[in-house]
Amino acid sequence: MTYPFKIFIAFIVLLFLNFNCNETSNEIENSTTVPIQNSIYPDHALVISTHSEFTRTHYPERIEEFKENPLVKSDIVFLGNSITEQAGDWSLQVNNPKARNRGIAGDTTDGVLARLGELIYYKPEQVFILIGINDLFRDDMSSEKVFENILQIVNDIHNGSPETEIFVQSILPTTTQTINEKIQLTNDMLINSEVSEPYEIISLHNLFTDDSGLMNMELSVDGVHLNENGYTVWVDKIINLIHNQ
Numbered sequence: 001m002t003y004p005f006k007i008f009i010a011f012i013v014l015l016f017l018n019f020n021c022n023e024t025s026n027e028i029e030n031s032t033t034v035p036i037q038n039s040i041y042p043d044h045a046l047v048i049s050t051h052s053e054f055t056r057t058h059y060p061e062r063i064e065e066f067k068e069n070p071l072v073k074s075d076i077v078f079l080g081n082s083i084t085e086q087a088g089d090w091s092l093q094v095n096n097p098k099a100r101n102r103g104i105a106g107d108t109t110d111g112v113l114a115r116l117g118e119l120i121y122y123k124p125e126q127v128f129i130l131i132g133i134n135d136l137f138r139d140d141m142s143s144e145k146v147f148e149n150i151l152q153i154v155n156d157i158h159n160g161s162p163e164t165e166i167f168v169q170s171i172l173p174t175t176t177q178t179i180n181e182k183i184q185l186t187n188d189m190l191i192n193s194e195v196s197e198p199y200e201i202i203s204l205h206n207l208f209t210d211d212s213g214l215m216n217m218e219l220s221v222d223g224v225h226l227n228e229n230g231y232t233v234w235v236d237k238i239i240n241l242i243h244n245q
Contacts, residue, residue: 040117041067048111050135055106062104063115071122075100076242079119080130081107083172083225093235094242098125108135109149116153120160125243127157130169130204133224136182143185150190151197158198166198167241170205173215175223180213202241207233 044060051059062085071077076099078090084103091099102118104111112131119127132150135141154166170187173180187205194201208230210216215223219230226234 037070037121038067040121042114042117046114048108048114050108050110050138050141052106052134055104055108055111055134058105059107059111066102066115066118071100071118071124073123074098074125075122076126076128077102077119077124078128078130079103079112081105081134083133084130086225087231087234093231094239096242096244099242100124106134107131109146109153110135112153113149113156116156116160119157119164123161124164126165126167126241128167128169128202128238129153129199130171132171132186133174133179133183136171136179136186143182143189146182146186147189147193150186151193154197154199166200167202167238168194168199169202169238172224172226173205173209173213175214175217175220177214200241202238204234204237207237 041063042060044063046060047056048059076090076094076096078084078087078099078101080103082103082105085101085105087093087101087103090101091097093099102115109131112129129150131153132146135146135149136143150168154168157164157166168190170190171183173183183205187203191201191203208216208219217223219226219233221227
């Protein structure tokens with residue numbers, strides 16, 4: 001075998017090895033991309049102890065919807081329970097295509113804590129949080145515990161996505177006086193902690209009360225959930241806080 005021919009063979013071998021290395025590198029990169037993105041959502045089998053029987057079915061269904069329509073960087077996220085979910089398309093509610101609905105009917109603060117991976121991964125521009133009413137309907141959940149969980153939600157988002165602007169909206173009233181007392185206590189703690197925590201409080205509660213301090217039924221369908229008038233009041237309160245397109 002002549003010397004030039006040996007050089008030619010060596011060159012071909014090097015090209016082949018380099019091609020295989022690139023292919024292997026691409027396979028590794030592709031193989032890690034999917035698990036990373038799947039891991040930002042709760043496992044389908046996850047059971048949240050504070051969820052009702054309905055929510056234990058609905059929660060994973062909504063998570064699958066979120067996977068199919070993931071956030072993008074700099075979205076504006078509305079995070080909460082059925083009161084948020086039932087607003088439908090938030091981009092239409094606030095006339096901003098970046099607004100995304102991340103409400104899950106029946107969700108609790110524990111359920112929200114379990115699904116923050118998506119927000120931390122995509123790093124939204126703003127997050128509007130309204131959560132806690134389903135917790136407070138439970139006898140085993142105190143106002144202090146709900147308050148602590150909401151602070152944990154805030155701090156998890158802030159630590160994972162420091163540039164995200166976080167708004168905590170005060171919990172809306174109901175037509176049940178005993179629950180309203182727990183709501184008011186939770187809201188008071190959220191308002192008093194705003195100075196030292198990385199969020200801005202939005203006081204929605206008083207906009208929805210009647211003269212007796214209960215939910216104004218002109219704004220609600222059942223004493224908890226909002227009607228069209230109720231959503232109009234909500235949007236009017238926050239619209240000037242939402243970043244322009």
